[in-house]
Amino acid sequence: MKCWVCKRQARGYGHSDGRYTAGDARRYPMDWAFCSRRCQDIFHQMYGNWRDGRKGGRVMHISEMERTARQSCLKAFGQVAGDIGFTKPLGDYSEAEALAVIDAIVTRYSAAMVEHHEASKYPPLRGIKNPVSDPLADFDDDIPF
Template structure:
C-alpha cells in the first residue's frame, strides 16, 4: 500500500479505527497507512482540523494547510516549466478567468502531474542512505532550471 501523504511505500505506520468493536456492523477497516511518523502526523493534523471545522468546533470555513517543506517548495518550482508549457499551449494573452473548463483542467493536470513526479523522484533518489566513502549524489531538485540553458535563446544573445 502507498502512503496517503507522499505516495511512497507504506512502512508500518497507520491508523486504527477503535470506535467500534470488530464484530460491530459499523466497523470497517481503514486503509490509512503512512511511510513515516512525519506523514502520519501531517495527515492527522489536517484530518483533525477538517473534523473540527465540519463539526463546528472552530469558527472557520477553511482547513489549515501545513507549511511546505524545502523539498515541496523545490517541487513547486519545478512545476513552473509545466505551467508555462500549458499556458503557452492555451495562449498567454488569454486571461485566466476566460479559460474554458478543459483549458483550466489541462493546466491543473500539468501542474499536479509534474509536482507528483518531482516528489516521487526525490523520494526515490533519497530512499537509500548514502554509502560511506562515496561522494553524495547531487539533489536533482536543487536547481530546477539547470537544463534549460539550451532552450533559452535569449541567453545565447548575451554571451
C-alpha cells in the same frame, strides 16, 4: 434538545464560548449541545477551523521538499499557458484548457515528489559519490547455490 452534530438526543455535553465573560449569556449558547464526547470534539474542531478562517485561515506548513516540488511546477504551468496564450485570462479558459493546466501541474508535482523519494530511498554510503538505486539488485549473483 438535539445534538448539534448528529441530531440525536443531547445528553448533557455542552459548549461554552470563551470569547465572553462568565456572566454574559452569550457564553453558554443553548443550541450547542451534544450527545457524546465524540460529537463535542468534532464540533470543537470545526469551530476552531471556522474561527481561524475568519482570521485568514490556517497556515499550511510545507517542507522544503514540497516547496521545491511546487517550484518545479512553474515550468510545466508556463509551457501549457504558453500553448494556450499568456494574454488569455484564466476565467476565459475552456474546460479542456483548464484541465490541461491542472494535469500539467499535478503531473509535474507528482513526478518531482517521486524523484525526491527515489533519490533519498537509500541513504548515501561514505566513500561512494553516486549511491546505487538498489543496493540488492545483484544479490542473486552473490548466492553460491
